[in-house]
Amino acid sequence: MEQTVSKSKSGRKSAVQKFGSALSGMVMPNIGAFIAWGIITALFIADGYLPNEQLATIVGPMLTYLLPLLIAYQGGYNVYGQRGAVVGAIATFGVIMGSEVPMLIGAMALGPLGGYLIKKFDQAFGSRIKTGLEMLVNNFSSGIIGFMLAVIAFYIVGPFVQTLTDIMGQGVAWIMNAGLLPLANVFIEPAKILFLNNAINHGILTPLGIEQAAETGKSILFLLEANPGPGLGILAAYMVFGRGSSRSSAVGASVIHFIGGIHEIYFPYVLMNPLLFIAVIAGGIAGTFTNVLMGSGLVAAASPGSIVAVLGMTARGSHVGVILGVLVGAAVSFAVAALILKTTKAKDTDEEFEAKVQESQSLKAESKGQTAVAPVTGSVSAVSDQTVSKIIFACDAGMGSSAMGASLMRKKVKEAGLDIPVTNSSISNLKDEDGLLIITQEELAERASQKTPSATHVAVDNFLSSPKYEEVINKLKEQ
Incomplete structure (x- = not known):
């Protein structure tokens, strides 16, 4: 039963x-x-x-x-x-x-x-x-x-x-x-970490926000999910009170989150200590309450949820309120997260952090309707089997993490003196052709392989840091 x-x-x-x-x-x-x-x-x-x-x-x-x-x-x-x-x-x-x-x-x-x-x-x-x-x-x-x-x-x-x-x-x-x-954040913040963030923001809040902005010139609904404050507070707490990989990686993650707008980067930090759900909910409520109090609003959706995009879409007269909403959300989230990290038994070992990164990737795959099967691991050795004329980082939406992975690889290719273009794409837009090297996350490798059977495929566990990148560069140099 x-x-x-x-x-x-x-x-x-x-x-x-x-x-x-x-x-x-x-x-x-x-x-x-x-x-x-x-x-x-x-x-x-x-x-x-x-x-x-x-x-x-x-x-x-x-x-x-x-x-x-x-x-x-x-x-x-x-x-x-x-x-x-x-x-x-x-x-x-x-x-x-x-x-x-x-x-x-x-x-x-x-x-x-x-x-x-x-x-x-x-x-x-x-x-x-x-x-x-x-x-x-x-x-x-x-x-x-x-x-x-x-x-x-x-x-x-x-x-x-x-x-x-x-x-x-x-x-x-x-x-x-x-x-x-503000109580909407009781549902929005946990749902984000279960990778329903895009569904909530673009599937529900954006259409309603557009309707409101068309009438009043701005809408607070665009800020409910996009506010980067709560996530920034979580990462700041790990910078001060974290241990091991979680602490050392939090600085870089905060830049990716706050400036790059990739909110998914902080999800593993919350999953590592589920009590931190309280921190992001508190930060979200505080940020939204501040925006309501200040009458803040954006003229259109801010995507990705970067502070740059948020301020760029801020309606005239709302900049002070929006900035305060971000700062208050971050401060409240930091305070609650700091208290939790200081008073709970430490779990943030390197192994625990890596496990939660993997759990976060699994949740992401599940949120996209993908079956939880054993990952398909692309072999780097296959890079030697054919001449590579283009490298494509592929993810579900073709934005965010794949764009950042492509940027990292583009820099490595340039430093190696190789003349190979590196781009990013959604898996649905991939075209099968010879000479392609497709790099995907492990949970997406099977779909990418079905879409482009003639290409060489390499699967990584994390677009932002993988030892396979150096292996790929070495294989390309051998060619």
Whole structure:
């Protein structure tokens, strides 16, 4: 009976994680467009830094058309490539025109739905198409399915999503007016460490924040998950009261977290002592309370959650409040973490820290809906088997950790005098070709290998530090 209940809970958790990953997977590749919209809004609206009536006319159409269509296109693409992307975008245009509010949520629904339906059509009829008619059938099938979805979206989905958006907006307004918004961090901070951070931020808070920013010019919702203060407080506490690898690595981790915006770097430090969940929750509540008190807000999502990105997206007149929110969050988190580290039995040995790094990677894999199987370990010796013309660091989103790993390897390649380009990419965007060296984390190695079977693959446990990097450089020098 207990095993059945446990499996049921695990299944529900996995379903939630997959759903959240799908939502964030539509928004994250388009963060640049959100930032562009935020900059234009911050500069050119009537209350902006450089008010310009003509340029301010860009703000509305970008929010109404560009951002939803980009989300829908990406959602359809994630389901079924280019054909799915096109059908998803067509369907979303119907829901845009059938409502009077920005259709970010509608795009998240119709983009994948369009991709799914055209995929099912191809699976059912693709093998029955007569030779020579493939292009005709492909074009008309996507056009007809897109047309039908656009009409349905206009009359049914648009009004429904508009009503749903109004209800959620009223709910958020009630929570803020009741002074309960800081309590959201009781759920947000632990969920981040279980690698639901992107799902929460980009799947839930960003769409609601965009709605609010469109009306008031800023939104505090963008700060709930992105505030780097609580994580900075945890790392600062380890700098002072930690031991072994956890203490020596905390300084570098704090730079990666605070400046680079890679919040995942502090998750193993919390997992090493679960009582530290109290510290990040306290820091999150204190930071959000400060922002509520100061009336702080951002004009758009800050991604990654770097202090640079946060300040860059800060609304006019909110800089003092945002900075205070970060500092108060960090101070409270540090104080609580320091007390916990000083009064609990030390567990922060090198072995314990390494174990929690591995646990953190496992949680990350699980949050992305990946099966917990034995990792596939790429052999560095395989680098000698073919000429390497390009090195690609691949992760699930193609940002964050893979970008930092690529930066480290690029420096090593340059120091070795090698003329080999080093880039980063999401696994879904990898193209199979000869001469590639793909470097992934162990839990992603199997997917990368399936995507690019002709490439040479090397799996590492941590993009930020791996002895395999030197081995790879030595093999490349031998070539």
